[in-house]
Amino acid sequence: MRMYLASEWQDRVDRINVTNPFTGDVLDTVPRGVAADVDAALCTLEEGARVMRNIPSAERCRILRSAAEKLRERADEFALIITLEEGKILAESRLEVSRAAETLEVSAEEAKRITGEVLPMDAAPGGAGRFGFTMRIPCGIVAAITPFNFPLNLVAHKVGPALAAGNAVFIKPAGDTPLTALKLVEVLLEAGIPPQAIACITGPGSELGRAICTDRRVRKISFTGSYEVGQEICRMAGVKRVTMELGSNSPVIIMDDADIDRAAQLVAASGFANAGQVCISAQRILTSRSRTGDFLDALKPLVESLTTGDPLDEATKMGPMIREVDAIRVESFVREATSSGATLVTGGARVGNVYAPTILADVSPKLRISCDELFGPAVAVTPFTSFDEAIALANSTNYGLAAAIFTRDIDRALRFAREVDAGNLHINWGTQWRADFMPYGGLKDSGLGKEGPRYAIREMTEEKMVVIHGS
Numbered sequence: 001m002r003m004y005l006a007s008e009w010q011d012r013v014d015r016i017n018v019t020n021p022f023t024g025d026v027l028d029t030v031p032r033g034v035a036a037d038v039d040a041a042l043c044t045l046e047e048g049a050r051v052m053r054n055i056p057s058a059e060r061c062r063i064l065r066s067a068a069e070k071l072r073e074r075a076d077e078f079a080l081i082i083t084l085e086e087g088k089i090l091a092e093s094r095l096e097v098s099r100a101a102e103t104l105e106v107s108a109e110e111a112k113r114i115t116g117e118v119l120p121m122d123a124a125p126g127g128a129g130r131f132g133f134t135m136r137i138p139c140g141i142v143a144a145i146t147p148f149n150f151p152l153n154l155v156a157h158k159v160g161p162a163l164a165a166g167n168a169v170f171i172k173p174a175g176d177t178p179l180t181a182l183k184l185v186e187v188l189l190e191a192g193i194p195p196q197a198i199a200c201i202t203g204p205g206s207e208l209g210r211a212i213c214t215d216r217r218v219r220k221i222s223f224t225g226s227y228e229v230g231q232e233i234c235r236m237a238g239v240k241r242v243t244m245e246l247g248s249n250s251p252v253i254i255m256d257d258a259d260i261d262r263a264a265q266l267v268a269a270s271g272f273a274n275a276g277q278v279c280i281s282a283q284r285i286l287t288s289r290s291r292t293g294d295f296l297d298a299l300k301p302l303v304e305s306l307t308t309g310d311p312l313d314e315a316t317k318m319g320p321m322i323r324e325v326d327a328i329r330v331e332s333f334v335r336e337a338t339s340s341g342a343t344l345v346t347g348g349a350r351v352g353n354v355y356a357p358t359i360l361a362d363v364s365p366k367l368r369i370s371c372d373e374l375f376g377p378a379v380a381v382t383p384f385t386s387f388d389e390a391i392a393l394a395n396s397t398n399y400g401l402a403a404a405i406f407t408r409d410i411d412r413a414l415r416f417a418r419e420v421d422a423g424n425l426h427i428n429w430g431t432q433w434r435a436d437f438m439p440y441g442g443l444k445d446s447g448l449g450k451e452g453p454r455y456a457i458r459e460m461t462e463e464k465m466v467v468i469h470g471s
Contacts, residue, residue, distance in 0.1 A: 001182045003031045003202045005041035007195040021087040022320045033203035038211035041199035048168035048197030049140045057111045064108035067191035068101045085177045087319040088274045089311045100156040103436045107160030107453040129470035136461040138166035139219040143212050147224045149277045151177035158222045161456035171200040178202040227445050243449035247373040248401035249283045250431035251394040256288040258406035264298035270430025275321050276377035280402035282431045289383040306357045320353035327355045330376030333369045394420050400443030402431040
């Protein structure tokens with residue numbers, strides 16, 4: 001495929017292979033963009049931002065609704081592309097397409113709800129006879145820097161609100177999964193987005209990211225990825241608006257009064273979808289010491305039933321990791337844990353990019369698999385003695401994106417909600433759940449700002465204060 005900038009599809013002599021993570025086959029090639037391409041794109045996007053700013057919100061709504069409809073019409077095509085370039089099973093890819101269409105649709109609705117507020121100016125000394133109100137205007141150019149693990153819906157979560165708010169948008173997709181984003185640009189252009197208001201450049205993040213983040217014409221950066229990269233983006237960005245959706249190692253607390261079978265089913269679902277390559281994947285399972293054995297007995301057969309293999313095979317329940325180096329990383333975390341006294345309950349084997357769904361028990365909270373982000377198909381079970389200890393363990397991390405608890409005790413549930421430091425809290429469910437309209441973001445090193453169209457639009461617009469003074 002070609003990349004899109006300066007209102008046209010463009011090619012380059014230097015190209016990058018896009019490979020299937022399961023077979024290793026080359027699916028397609030994309031241009032290797034350079035810093036000069038970023039400059040060319042931004043020159044056109046400046047004009048695109050002026051055009052978008054003058055498009056009525058009703059028309060922006062219509063365009064995004066049309067894009068959602070067109071995406072649904074091409075759902076099978078998009079699902080296949082996602083599975084081929086990312087490796088998730090087809091069922092998960094189909095769900096991602098459905099969610100992305102909904103994200104665009106919700107963004108369309110929010111385009112008509114961008115409002116300010118009236119302030120009572122006479123509440124201030126000397127304010128009598130004056131009328132004050134706020135208004136929100138587009139930032140201008142929004143840079144959307146997106147990850148590989150949800151190559152459609154996480155692009156939609158940035159592009160949809162940016163366009164709904166009247167901005168131009170610069171997409172930098174993940175190098176492993178650029179095809180889906182490029183196909184989405186096709187859909188948006190067909191739906192009526194002005195060609196000068198969107199760009200999608202493929203290439204190495206190290207070069208393109210610096211060119212994007214340091215350019216003063218970019219007024220807003222929305223990034224999803226690792227803490228380390230997010231920290232560097234913030235350093236480079238200077239005085240810009242930034243939304244950072246970064247890493248996590250989400251805890252799940254299982255109390256002594258929990259429904260163990262339900263907890264096991266939801267941990268299996270939350271810990272291994274997309275081979276664990278989800279920011280809010282369940283990673284640290286904190287179990288009441290009296291129920292740890294029961295929980296492991298319930299969880300083990302569920303995890304062992306997760307068949308691995310070709311993600312195009314409908315019988316496959318978990319596909320490969322995106323790169324072999326990532327599977328090797330997971331392997332090293334598990335080996336470190338077992339060599340330090342943890343028990344391998346099941347899994348622990350790797351074949352190329354495929355790492356078997358794995359359960360570790362008796363895991364020390366000081367190990368890497370407890371402290372760092374695994375981003376792979378393994379869960380680490382750590383027992384606790386008291387609720388105080390469970391909350392302390394849940395909070396003993398630099399991250400704070402999602403957390404969950406299983407309990408029948410409403411007082412425990414409310415204390416969990418008050419005291420656990422995470423941006424997304426789930427009671428009697430796993431950590432891996434998100435409605436696309438809700439505010440979504442983390443605390444601590446898990447990031448800054450919120451996604452969800454309504455909340456993203458707030459961060460993709462500037463607020464002006466207007467005061468009308470009486471004569």
